[in-house]
Amino acid sequence: MTRRQAREYVLQSLFQHEFTGAAPDRAELLNFMKDNPPGKEILEFIDDLINGTIEHMEELDTVIQRACKHWELNRLAAIDRNIMRFATYEIIFRGDIPHAVTINEAVDIAKRFSTEDSFSFINGVLDKIAHQSGVDKAPDKRAVKKSSGMVNKRAVKEHSA
Template identity: 60%
Template sequence: MTRRQAREYVLQSLFQYEFTKSISDRKEIQEGLANKSPSDDILEFIEDLIGGVIKNLKEIDEIIQSVSKHWELQRIASVDRNIIRFAVYELLYRADIPAAVTINEAVDIAKKYSTLESFSFINGILDTIAHENAPENAKGGKRQKESTK
């Protein structure tokens, strides 16, 4: 399983979380990935993204709202909103992943799972957030990986 596939699974999990408000634990994640056999590193990556987004959801949503001019967060399609959420988490809390990689992955996933127009909207939102939260501008050094456990 690749990190791209992991991000796709994270998208599905966050989409489900919006409706159930239930967080998948490690056992549920492993069951959901039973036929994909993720490595321990990929499983940890998935858990970090899901847990990190949920733990920091209020802050992530505030950041998205602040740059999505003329769009209320709830008006953004759920798929797009959740792609943006996990990408913002990566931009803010995963210094080990270059911003360009995060943005490219989010755009490619949007091309696969959303509308033809969504990827450019997502690209614009994430590019703005990446520039506003570049490591030298990040408040409190957020680009350092924080534990979600």
């Protein structure tokens, strides 16, 4: 299982949590992924994203709301809201993942699960959050070309896998 697939499961878990109020169950998680079981590292990554996002949801929602100037968070599609929640958690609390990787992954997941225009909105919001987070770190030199600021797909793939 790749980190991309893990993030997709995190999205599904957060979406379910938002509507049921129930925290995802580890046994349910493992049963859901029985055809493509995660390794220990990926399972820990999934646990951290789900539990960290739920634990810090109020703070994450405040950060996202500030970045969405003319939009009310509760009026955004639940898929978009939850993509931004776990990505914002990664940006603020996961110093081991370059912001460019987090944003790229969130955009690609939005392209797969959300509406045609959502990915560009999510990209803009997350970019703003990354720049205003106060934990802005120097970009991973492999992930971002210094001269153009274009994302290096190979470096992003390395951090996504």
